[in-house]
Amino acid sequence: xxxPVAARLRLAPEALTRRFSPEQFAFTHTDDLEPFRxxxxxxxxxxxxxxGVAMPRPGYNVYVMGEPGTGRFSFVxxxxxxxxxxxxxxxxxxxxxxxxxxxxxxxxxxxxxxxxEFISDMGGLIDNLLATFPAVFEHPSYQQKKGAxxxxxxxxxxxxxxxxxxxxxxxDVALYRDxxxxxxxxxxxxxxxxxxEFAQLSEAVREQFHEDIALLxxxxxxxxxxxxxWKRESNNQLRQLNEETITLALQxxxxxxxxxxxxxxxVCAYLQSVQLNLLxxxxxxxxxxxxxxxxxxxxxxxxxxxxxxVGHYADGGAPVxxxxxxxxxxxxxxxxxxxxQGALYTSYRQLRPGALHRANGGFLILEAEKMLGEPFVWxxxxxxxxxxxxxxxxxxxxxxxxxxxxxxxxxxxxxxxLVIIGSRQLYYALQDHDSDFQEMFxxxxxxxxxxxxxxxxxxxxxxxLRTRTNEEGMAPLTSDAVARLATYSARLAENxxxxxxxxxxxFQLVSEADFIRHLASDEMTDxxxxxxxxxxxxxxxxxxxxxxxxxxxxxxxxxxxxxAAIGKCNGLTVLEVGDSAFGMPARISATVYPG
Numbered sequence: 100x101x102x103p104v105a106a107r108l109r110l111a112p113e114a115l116t117r118r119f120s121p122e123q124f125a126f127t128h129t130d131d132l133e134p135f136r137x138x139x140x141x142x143x144x145x146x147x148x149x150x151g152v153a154m155p156r157p158g159y160n161v162y163v164m165g166e167p168g169t170g171r172f173s174f175v176x177x178x179x180x181x182x183x184x185x186x187x188x189x190x191x192x193x194x195x196x197x198x199x200x201x202x203x204x205x206x207x208x209x210x211x212x213x214x215x216e217f218i219s220d221m222g223g224l225i226d227n228l229l230a231t232f233p234a235v236f237e238h239p240s241y242q243q244k245k246g247a248x249x250x251x252x253x254x255x256x257x258x259x260x261x262x263x264x265x266x267x268x269x270x271d272v273a274l275y276r277d278x279x280x281x282x283x284x285x286x287x288x289x290x291x292x293x294x295x296e297f298a299q300l301s302e303a304v305r306e307q308f309h310e311d312i313a314l315l316x317x318x319x320x321x322x323x324x325x326x327x328x329w330k331r332e333s334n335n336q337l338r339q340l341n342e343e344t345i346t347l348a349l350q351x352x353x354x355x356x357x358x359x360x361x362x363x364x365x366v367c368a369y370l371q372s373v374q375l376n377l378l379x380x381x382x383x384x385x386x387x388x389x390x391x392x393x394x395x396x397x398x399x400x401x402x403x404x405x406x407x408x409v410g411h412y413a414d415g416g417a418p419v420x421x422x423x424x425x426x427x428x429x430x431x432x433x434x435x436x437x438x439x440q441g442a443l444y445t446s447y448r449q450l451r452p453g454a455l456h457r458a459n460g461g462f463l464i465l466e467a468e469k470m471l472g473e474p475f476v477w478x479x480x481x482x483x484x485x486x487x488x489x490x491x492x493x494x495x496x497x498x499x500x501x502x503x504x505x506x507x508x509x510x511x512x513x514x515x516x517l518v519i520i521g522s523r524q525l526y527y528a529l530q531d532h533d534s535d536f537q538e539m540f541x542x543x544x545x546x547x548x549x550x551x552x553x554x555x556x557x558x559x560x561x562x563x564l565r566t567r568t569n570e571e572g573m574a575p576l577t578s579d580a581v582a583r584l585a586t587y588s589a590r591l592a593e594n595x596x597x598x599x600x601x602x603x604x605x606f607q608l609v610s611e612a613d614f615i616r617h618l619a620s621d622e623m624t625d626x627x628x629x630x631x632x633x634x635x636x637x638x639x640x641x642x643x644x645x646x647x648x649x650x651x652x653x654x655x656x657x658x659x660x661x662x663a664a665i666g667k668c669n670g671l672t673v674l675e676v677g678d679s680a681f682g683m684p685a686r687i688s689a690t691v692y693p694g
Contacts, residue, residue, distance in 0.1 A: 117552075117595035119585040121578040124561055128623055130575040135562035138174040140550025140600055148175065151542030152182050152462075152516065157487065158541050160517040162467075164526045165546025168603030172464075172520055175544075179419045179462045179518065186417035189460020192408040192511055193217065194447045195369055198376045204447035206509040207365050207405070212413030217366070218405050220356055225399045227352045228377075229392060232385035235348045236341075244340055252333040259322040263315060270311040281319065283312045342378050349374055373403055406448045408511070409456045417461035422454035425470045430454050431479060432491045434506050443504075450508055455489055458515050467521025480517075481535050489513040549592040549599050556598060560585060567606055568624075573613040576624045583626040584609070587633070604678075608632055640679035647683055658684045666690065 126132055138145060144165075151161040165171045191214030194204045209217055235241065260281065264274045273284045273291045284291045285308045287300075297305065353374055360366040384390070384398050411418065422429055432453035436443045454463060470476055475494040483489055488510040519540065526543070529536040550556050561581050568575060576584070584605060591599035599605070609624070612632040616624045650656045658669060670687045673680055 116586065117589045119582040121582050123557070124578040124581055126561065126578055128575040128577050129561060129565035129568060129581065132562045132565040134566040134569065135559050136566070137559070138170050139559050139563050139602060140556050140598065141169075141546055144171075144544045144546045147542060147544040148178060151544065152179065154542070158539055160484065160540045161519070161542045161544055162526055162540045163518060163520045163544040163546065164523050166548050166601065168601040169546045169548065170600070170602045171546045175518060175520065176419065176421060176464060179464070183417035183419045183461055186461070188212070188411050188413065188415050189417065191410045192456070193405040194408055194450050194508060195405050196402055196447050198372055201446065202504070202506055204450065204506060204508045205369070206408070206511050207369060209363065209366070211411045214407055214410040217360075218407060220359070221404055224352060224356065225396065225403060228381070228385065228399060229396060231348050231352065232381055235344055236386055241340070241344055245337065248333055248336045248340065252329055255329050256326070263319045263322055266318065267315050270315065272308070272311055272315060283315055285312075341382055345378055345381055349377060376402070401446060401448060404448070406450055408450070408452045409459065418458055419462045419464070420454050420458035421464040423466075425454070425465050425476060426473050427475045427479065427494050428453065430476060431489070432456055434491065434493060445504070445506060447506065447508070450491060450506070455483065455513065455515060456511070459489065459511070460514055462516045462518060464518045464520065467519045467525050470519070471525070481539065483513055484517065484539055487513050547600055549594060549597040552589070552596050552598055557585065560588070560598060563602070564609065568609065568613070571610070573609065574616055574623050576609070577626070579626040580612070580624050580629050583629040587629070608636075611636065637679065640677050643674070643676045644679070644681035651684070656684070658686070
């Protein structure tokens with residue numbers, strides 16, 4: 100007598116698969132359909148993303164979770180780019196030299212799209228400086244004033260020496276002077292005596308000469324006691340003349356820039372500091388015959404040319420940046436170093452921005468697993484989001500590993516919406532073990548692995564296939580092929596009333612079927628191409644399943660399929676090897692004993 104329970108639970112072979120027919124689709128091939136730009140069957144995720152992007156308050160960063168292949172990354176990137184175009188373009192930023200402390204470069208904020216123009220304007224200023232100096236110091240007017248200062252000093256010096264010279268002649272002593280020395284020599288009959296002639300004089304006369312010369316040297320020292328003061332006065336007059344000359348020469352060079360950037364207080368303050376610094380450095384840098392024009396230009400650029408941090412197109416909207424390799428340097432920027440005779444040195448011109456600089460004012464997309472695998476990144480990212488300031492520093496500096504002079508650039512205000520894409524397991528782990536995570540990522544965008552089998556989803560399923568084949572340059576799909584793909588999608592979902600949301604696996608199969616169609620020189624991809632692609636895939640990945648089947652047929656794996664046994668039954672396990680899954684019989688046994 101047949102077992103009524105077994106009869107009731109037994110499945111017919113045709114009930115194991117949900118098959119679709121071409122008649123369920125109202126088209127002949129996919130080119131008849133409209134393109135589909137959304138994300139298939141993920142309404143909850145779409146609404147959550149829309150809310151997270153629109154919410155302007157701090158802490159509403161977005162965590163996108165779901166399985167790979169569900170279209171989460173491509174949809175997020177496409178949606179953010181569309182949303183970013185409607186938003187305001189953020190400001191440009193440059194770093195400039197801080198002349199009072201070169202280790203602390205200053206950050207200048209500029210209207211969007213104007214950073215390149217400001218850098219070009221400063222380059223024009225450097226060109227004008229090279230054209231103006233040292234030519235302005237060769238002008239007859241400057242040379243005349245400089246000569247007058249030199250003559251005034253020389254006249255005071257000469258007058259002092261004239262007084263001493265007249266007094267020395269009265270004592271029959273000659274005064275000799277050259278560029279750096281003044282000396283006295285005894286005379287006789289109007290002629291200076293050499294050492295031999297002086298030695299022939301009587302001791303009394305020689306002694307008198309020594310006394311006279313000592314008195315003259317003493318008087319000379321008294322007359323020239325004010326010489327350092329005269330030199331200081333002369334140098335001060337010359338410095339004042341140089342500053343007046345430089346100021347007059349700089350005025351027509353800096354005035355247009357000050358007028359152009361009059362509404363930007365930070366830029367105006369920087370231009371004023373440039374002028375003050377040029378007063379101190381232009382003489383030693385530009386009035387030096389030993390320096391070529393190339394060397395002089397490099398010196399000026401190292402001090403006055405701005406270093407670009409980030410520049411935008413004027414109407415480009417909010418930036419959307421995806422960083423595929425989220426190391427500390429790639430996110431926060433880095434300070435580069437050069438070597439000079441074995442010594443490391445750096446300057447504000449060697450600051451290199453990171454993804455956070457480029458995404459500031461917009462959106463930054465990161466992959467959670469990669470980001471958490473990089474040292475220092477997660478803690479630094481939390482600090483930046485909480486303080487809303489972007490700091491550029493070496494992470495090894497806190498550990499004392501940087502044994503050279505570094506920089507402390509001025510921090511830049513940070514306003515970025517962070518979108519992290521990761522798995523469910525990682526989301527729950529962060530929630531459990533990181534108390535800051537929930538406060539910083541208040542928006543969860545959850546992509547489902549499957550979707551209900553409703554007519555609307557089936558229609559969008561076909562439209563999505565049409566969009567993908569057009570984008571990838573593949574042939575259109577017939578309605579028969581779409582029906583076979585829907586059957587395959589239900590198999591992936593492991594539920595006859597749902598479709599799989601793993602669109603990536605579906606597109607992979609379509610690509611392989613299109614390749615088979617191309618080899619067969621057919622115009623469209625039909626169900627036969629889909630079947631051959633599935634069979635080829637099963638063959639490529641089927642070594643293990645075939646080996647298990649062969650072992651069963653050879654009697655190596657023993658399975659009793661008839662009769663009954665106490666405490667034993669047959670079961671079926673599902674093994675996954677790579678992207679293939681197959682069933683394998685297993686013996687399930689039970690042992691019972693008193694406890």
